Amino acid sequence: MNFTDFLSSIVPFTDGELKDIVSHFKKETVLKNQTLVRQGEICKTLYFVEKGMGRSYYLNESGKEITQWFFGIGKFMSSVDSFFQQTPSLYYLEVLEDTELYSISKSDIDQLFAKYHKMETMGRLVATEMLTKMVNKLNAIQFQTARERYDYMLAEFPDIAYQVPLGHIASYLGMTQETLSRIRKG
Amino acid sequence: MNFTDFLSSIVPFTDGELKDIVSHFKKETVLKNQTLVRQGEICKTLYFVEKGMGRSYYLNESGKEITQWFFGIGKFMSSVDSFFQQTPSLYYLEVLEDTELYSISKSDIDQLFAKYHKMETMGRLVATEMLTKMVNKLNAIQFQTARERYDYMLAEFPDIAYQVPLGHIASYLGMTQETLSRIRKG
DNA sequence: AAATTCCTTTGACATAGGTCAAATAATGGG
DNA sequence: CCCATTATTTGACCTATGTCAAAGGAATTT
Numbered sequence: 001m002n003f004t005d006f007l008s009s010i011v012p013f014t015d016g017e018l019k020d021i022v023s024h025f026k027k028e029t030v031l032k033n034q035t036l037v038r039q040g041e042i043c044k045t046l047y048f049v050e051k052g053m054g055r056s057y058y059l060n061e062s063g064k065e066i067t068q069w070f071f072g073i074g075k076f077m078s079s080v081d082s083f084f085q086q087t088p089s090l091y092y093l094e095v096l097e098d099t100e101l102y103s104i105s106k107s108d109i110d111q112l113f114a115k116y117h118k119m120e121t122m123g124r125l126v127a128t129e130m131l132t133k134m135v136n137k138l139n140a141i142q143f144q145t146a147r148e149r150y151d152y153m154l155a156e157f158p159d160i161a162y163q164v165p166l167g168h169i170a171s172y173l174g175m176t177q178e179t180l181s182r183i184r185k186g
Numbered sequence: 187m188n189f190t191d192f193l194s195s196i197v198p199f200t201d202g203e204l205k206d207i208v209s210h211f212k213k214e215t216v217l218k219n220q221t222l223v224r225q226g227e228i229c230k231t232l233y234f235v236e237k238g239m240g241r242s243y244y245l246n247e248s249g250k251e252i253t254q255w256f257f258g259i260g261k262f263m264s265s266v267d268s269f270f271q272q273t274p275s276l277y278y279l280e281v282l283e284d285t286e287l288y289s290i291s292k293s294d295i296d297q298l299f300a301k302y303h304k305m306e307t308m309g310r311l312v313a314t315e316m317l318t319k320m321v322n323k324l325n326a327i328q329f330q331t332a333r334e335r336y337d338y339m340l341a342e343f344p345d346i347a348y349q350v351p352l353g354h355i356a357s358y359l360g361m362t363q364e365t366l367s368r369i370r371k372g
Numbered sequence: 373a374a375a376t377t378c379c380t381t382t383g384a385c386a387t388a389g390g391t392c393a394a395a396t397a398a399t400g401g402g
Numbered sequence: 403c404c405c406a407t408t409a410t411t412t413g414a415c416c417t418a419t420g421t422c423a424a425a426g427g428a429a430t431t432t
Contacts, residue, residue: 060329068321081318113307120306121299127313132267134320135254141328142360143246146389165409174328179389181411332419351379365419367381 001074003048003102011122021112021119025102030095037093043082045103049075052099053160055168056091065092067172070160076126077101096164141174147183149173187260189234189288197308207298207305211288216281223279229268231289235261238285239346241354242277251278253358256346262312263287282350327360335359336369
C-alpha cells in the first residue's frame, strides 16, 4: 500500500497537504532482522510500512521473546506508548524481512498534528482502529481455546501468519510453540 | 472529577471554548443497574463519568455475562467501536451504582471535532491513553497467573475493585468466580 | 421479619495446555 | 555442498485453573 494513497483513504487531504505531509517523512529500507528500537530506549520514530513487515516483542523474566504485535503492509509501526509519551519502551521493535518504511520523528509529527486539523483527525482514527484491533486480540486471548486463537491470527494477519517463525506466532497468541505445532498439524 | 477540569487537564482550552464544548453535553443522573446500551444496538451516546461507575459486558455462547471494561470517575464511557464506527455494539453498557454523566451524541461530538482542532487533539490523546490501558490488560491476561491478574486489577481500578460483585471482576480478569474467591481468601 | 433472590465460598474431580527432553527438519554462512 | 545453527515436531508427564454441585451469607422485596 502506497503511503500517499493510505493517507487519502483515511482523510480527504488536498494534493498540496499530502505533498507537504509526505515531505516530512523519510523513506528508508531496512534489512531483515534489523532492530529499530530496544527495550528501555525511548522510541524516537514512527514508521509506516509500505512493504515488508515487522513485530514488537519483549523479553520476559526468563529471557524468552514474547511477540506483542505484528505490523504488516499499510500500517503504522512503533512502540506506540513509548513514542507518544516519550517514555522508555517496553518492547523491542524489529523488521522480519527486508522492509520499506516511511519514518518521522515525534517533533515532526507533532508539528503536522498542530499544523493540520485533518492530520489530527487521522491520528485519532488510526488510534481508534488500533484500539479496536487490540480489543479483538484481547477477546481472543481471554476467551478462546488455543485452536480458536490461531484462527483469529489467520483472520487478523493472513499475510503474516505463514511467513514468520512459528515461535513468534505462538508467543503472540499466548501459547507455547509446541502447542501451536500440534494445532497446525491436527 | 469535574468535567470541565478534566477537559482542561488534557488540552489547554480557553474558557470560551470550554463553555461552548460543555454546552453540547447534557448532564444526567442514571440509577444503579440501569442499562445504557444493549448488545446489537448502535451506541448513540458517549458518556463522561463525573460520579459513580459503569461497566461494559457481553453475553457469551452460554449466556454468561463477561465484563469487558470498567469505567470509573473521570473517564469516557461508551461501547467505543459501536459509537465511533456506528456499528452494532458487541457489548452491553450498564451503570453499577447511581451515576452522574455528561452525554453527547455522535453527530454533536463530530461537530466539536470539526470545529475545534484542540478537541480533535483531545480525542486522539484519550484514544491513545485507552489503547495503552488495553495493552496493559492484554499483558496481564496473556502472561500472568490468576493471582497476578487480580493484582493488576487492584492497581488499575483501585476505586472499583472492592465495590462491585466478585463475579464481575472474575469475568473481567478471565477467570471463574470460584478461582477469584479462593485468591481473595488466600 | 420472613421469604426470595442473588452472591460467595468450599470441596471433589477433570482437562487444556504447560514443561522438559530429545529427535528431526530446515536454513544460512563459509 | 556441507556443517552449524536455528526452527519444528513428538512424547511423557504435570499443574493451574476450570467444571459441577451444594452449602452458607447478604441483600432486597413483600
